[in-house]
Amino acid sequence: MPIVDVHTHIYPPTYVDLLRSRKTAPYIRTFPDAPDSPRLIILPGEDDPSTPSTSRGRPIGPEYFDMAQKIAFMDQHKIDTSVISLANPWLDFLSAEEAGEVARRINGDVEKICAAYPGRLYAFGTLPLSADMETIVGEVKRLGGMKYMRGVIIGTSGLGKGLDDEALDPVYAALEESGQLIFLHPHYGLPASVYGPRASEYGHVLPLALGFPLETTIAVARMLLSGVWDRFKKLNVLLAHSGGTLPFLAGRIESCIQHDGYLKKLGKTKNRRHVWDILKTNIYLDAVIYSEVGLKAAVDASGADRLLFAGTDHPFFPPLEEAKEWHSVSTNYSAISKAFEGDGDLARGVLGGNAVRILRLGE
Amino acid sequence: MPIVDVHTHIYPPTYVDLLRSRKTAPYIRTFPDAPDSPRLIILPGEDDPSTPSTSRGRPIGPEYFDMAQKIAFMDQHKIDTSVISLANPWLDFLSAEEAGEVARRINGDVEKICAAYPGRLYAFGTLPLSADMETIVGEVKRLGGMKYMRGVIIGTSGLGKGLDDEALDPVYAALEESGQLIFLHPHYGLPASVYGPRASEYGHVLPLALGFPLETTIAVARMLLSGVWDRFKKLNVLLAHSGGTLPFLAGRIESCIQHDGYLKKLGKTKNRRHVWDILKTNIYLDAVIYSEVGLKAAVDASGADRLLFAGTDHPFFPPLEEAKEWHSVSTNYSAISKAFEGDGDLARGVLGGNAVRILRLGE
Numbered sequence: 001m002p003i004v005d006v007h008t009h010i011y012p013p014t015y016v017d018l019l020r021s022r023k024t025a026p027y028i029r030t031f032p033d034a035p036d037s038p039r040l041i042i043l044p045g046e047d048d049p050s051t052p053s054t055s056r057g058r059p060i061g062p063e064y065f066d067m068a069q070k071i072a073f074m075d076q077h078k079i080d081t082s083v084i085s086l087a088n089p090w091l092d093f094l095s096a097e098e099a100g101e102v103a104r105r106i107n108g109d110v111e112k113i114c115a116a117y118p119g120r121l122y123a124f125g126t127l128p129l130s131a132d133m134e135t136i137v138g139e140v141k142r143l144g145g146m147k148y149m150r151g152v153i154i155g156t157s158g159l160g161k162g163l164d165d166e167a168l169d170p171v172y173a174a175l176e177e178s179g180q181l182i183f184l185h186p187h188y189g190l191p192a193s194v195y196g197p198r199a200s201e202y203g204h205v206l207p208l209a210l211g212f213p214l215e216t217t218i219a220v221a222r223m224l225l226s227g228v229w230d231r232f233k234k235l236n237v238l239l240a241h242s243g244g245t246l247p248f249l250a251g252r253i254e255s256c257i258q259h260d261g262y263l264k265k266l267g268k269t270k271n272r273r274h275v276w277d278i279l280k281t282n283i284y285l286d287a288v289i290y291s292e293v294g295l296k297a298a299v300d301a302s303g304a305d306r307l308l309f310a311g312t313d314h315p316f317f318p319p320l321e322e323a324k325e326w327h328s329v330s331t332n333y334s335a336i337s338k339a340f341e342g343d344g345d346l347a348r349g350v351l352g353g354n355a356v357r358i359l360r361l362g363e
Numbered sequence: 364m365p366i367v368d369v370h371t372h373i374y375p376p377t378y379v380d381l382l383r384s385r386k387t388a389p390y391i392r393t394f395p396d397a398p399d400s401p402r403l404i405i406l407p408g409e410d411d412p413s414t415p416s417t418s419r420g421r422p423i424g425p426e427y428f429d430m431a432q433k434i435a436f437m438d439q440h441k442i443d444t445s446v447i448s449l450a451n452p453w454l455d456f457l458s459a460e461e462a463g464e465v466a467r468r469i470n471g472d473v474e475k476i477c478a479a480y481p482g483r484l485y486a487f488g489t490l491p492l493s494a495d496m497e498t499i500v501g502e503v504k505r506l507g508g509m510k511y512m513r514g515v516i517i518g519t520s521g522l523g524k525g526l527d528d529e530a531l532d533p534v535y536a537a538l539e540e541s542g543q544l545i546f547l548h549p550h551y552g553l554p555a556s557v558y559g560p561r562a563s564e565y566g567h568v569l570p571l572a573l574g575f576p577l578e579t580t581i582a583v584a585r586m587l588l589s590g591v592w593d594r595f596k597k598l599n600v601l602l603a604h605s606g607g608t609l610p611f612l613a614g615r616i617e618s619c620i621q622h623d624g625y626l627k628k629l630g631k632t633k634n635r636r637h638v639w640d641i642l643k644t645n646i647y648l649d650a651v652i653y654s655e656v657g658l659k660a661a662v663d664a665s666g667a668d669r670l671l672f673a674g675t676d677h678p679f680f681p682p683l684e685e686a687k688e689w690h691s692v693s694t695n696y697s698a699i700s701k702a703f704e705g706d707g708d709l710a711r712g713v714l715g716g717n718a719v720r721i722l723r724l725g726e
Contacts, residue, residue, distance in 0.1 A: 191554050193554065196524060197524055202585075203625030204623055210581055210584060217573055221572065222569070225564070225568060242611075245576070248610065248656070248657050249572060249573065249608065251657050259680045259691060260567055262417065290614030294610075297656050297659065300655070300659060320622060320632070335614070
């Protein structure tokens with residue numbers, strides 16, 4: 001059974017050029033004191049000079065855009081197939097005029113990259129969400145006809161008002177109809193104020209460790225509450241980072257809905273699909289959770305047959321010291337091996353079998 | 364073995380009078396169209412008239428302040444002993460001048476309430492955190508001498524700058540020295556903007572189901588990152604709602620610390636106590652999580668001997684329909700019974716044995 005990584009990002013040439021041409025986040029720049037060390041600045045507020053711990057973003061090297069390095073990374077970590085996706089913030093920042101054309105170009109780039117490594121690479125495409133609806137839906141349909149595309153990666157902002165915006169219904173309908181899944185990934189995090197006055201002393205830890213997972217959880221909860229899965233019963237969503245915090249908080253979400261006086265008055269506490277039903281029917285979880293405790297909760301919530309390795313998040317979280325294997329990857333491998341001790345079939349499913357079946361790899 | 368509830372709130376007479384005397388949150392008020400139905404408005408921004416779904420807070424009746432009703436609720440749900448605590452937002456909103464005196468009065472009220480039901484009630488005290496440090500530490504010491512007090516309940520704001528504020532060290536030192544634990548409970552949630560433009564359609568669900576647990580998790584992560592437990596190795600903290608999201612995200616927090624370039628440059632990725640160590644040494648979790656999935660993750664993270672039932676959160680989350688048992692309570696009972704199927708000793712520990720041992724009940 002192959003090992004498949006469904007959470008692994010790329011910066012295709014068109015995207016790198018775009019980021020190099022910009023002067024505000026997201027962008028690639030150098031600083032006068034280190035003209036040979038380009039830095040990638042992507043997170044909202046990351047380039048705030050008053051927070052020196054994070055204002056220079058992160059080093060960006062060929063591991064971000066050189067596919068030979070991606071393949072070497074896969075070989076080194078025993079990964080047979082990667083389902084690559086554009087990294088955040090995708091095309092969210094583009095104007096309505098340029099988004100459609102850039103999306104077509106990047107999706108074309110990515111399809112060609114996959115074709116150059118047959119069997120090793122598949123991809124999630126990118127949507128021009130700032131464009132008009134016809135352009136967006138057109139790109140969904142175009143992606144549906146591409147050989148290596150298996151869905152789309154999107155953030156939590158949708159058309160700008162979040163994923164509970166009913167204006168997104170034509171996109172959901174087109175994705176459902178063409179059997180493409182959504183890979184839902186965070187980017188915007190939470191407002192900096194929630195981390196308090198000392199946040200900049202802690203580097204990127206609080207926004208990445210807590211802001212990202214909560215952003216994902218809020219987005220899914222809003223989809224749930226607005227009835228997206230009541231309207232689109234076959235819409236499938238792969239949640240980054242094992243669902244953010246959804247497996248742990250699903251019970252609390254259900255209880256808060258059941259006990260909400262306002263929802264009851266509207267008749268919305270009943271006659272709806274429950275979070276546990278959706279977790280086991282429409283949601284897939286990756287395995288980027290870095291602990292056996294988290295992985296087991298993800299399995300308990302959605303089922304071992306719905307969990308997909310995604311152990312890497314490559315090229316992010318590289319080792320800080322010279323190391324043969326990436327510690328971030330081995331932590332996720334180890335969590336799977338411990339969680340399924342004695343049940344090789346389930347482990348093999350999570351490592352690759354589920355992805356092959358769910359994403360129809362090899363077809 | 365008794366059943367002990369460690370997460371159950373009260374509104375003693377002094378506090379009810381205080382809330383009735385106020386005109387901004389937190390307060391108790393009536394509306395002209397329902398002069399006989401007082402409403403409790405406590406959450407930040409809750410009384411915003413532009414969000415009609417939540418602007419009237421919640422009904423408040425004698426279940427909030429009549430101890431006979433608390434005892435009847437306990438009897439009905441087979442709870443032998445409750446460790447009661449003032450509800451959020453405690454005394455956070457008081458001026459420096461009044462906080463000390465109000466805290467003394469309320470802690471005195473609560474001690475008397477416990478004395479009136481010997482063996483049935485213990486309590487976590489309240490700190491006047493807006494007062495000067497001498498007053499705060501004085502109240503910690505006074506609570507340490509009271510027969511029924513077993514620690515203090517606090518929110519996440521501390522002296523106003525969060526729990527990673529080094530100015531809190533004298534409070535942590537006094538609590539550690541007197542062997543009183545902190546019951547850490549959320550109140551402030553997250554800024555309303557994170558829930559998007561449709562949030563008011565969803566009643567209280569998003570702030571309660573997601574904002575509360577994330578607030579707790581951010582607070583604990585900030586304590587961890589600022590080295591509170593490196594300085595106070597015996598400081599014990601009971602986390603509300605099974606740790607917010609800490610059990611699920613502990614691995615991601617650890618990984619983000621280990622991979623942070625800025626923390627590494629400061630030498631802070633090593634020579635520190637890890638989150639898993641602190642989870643198993645300094646942290647206790649309640650069992651207010653409403654699912655078997657969440658409960659198991661809490662047990663896996665901190666150990667079955669550190670989990671405390673707290674299944675109620677009474678008087679919050681009452682049933683919306685006439686019901687003999689509170690559904691919110693039976694959901695938590697059921698999660699414990701399923702998670703420990705076949706291991707009665709562990710279940711009895713969570714239901715009461717752990718609380719008796721950890722909080723020295725009966726002494």
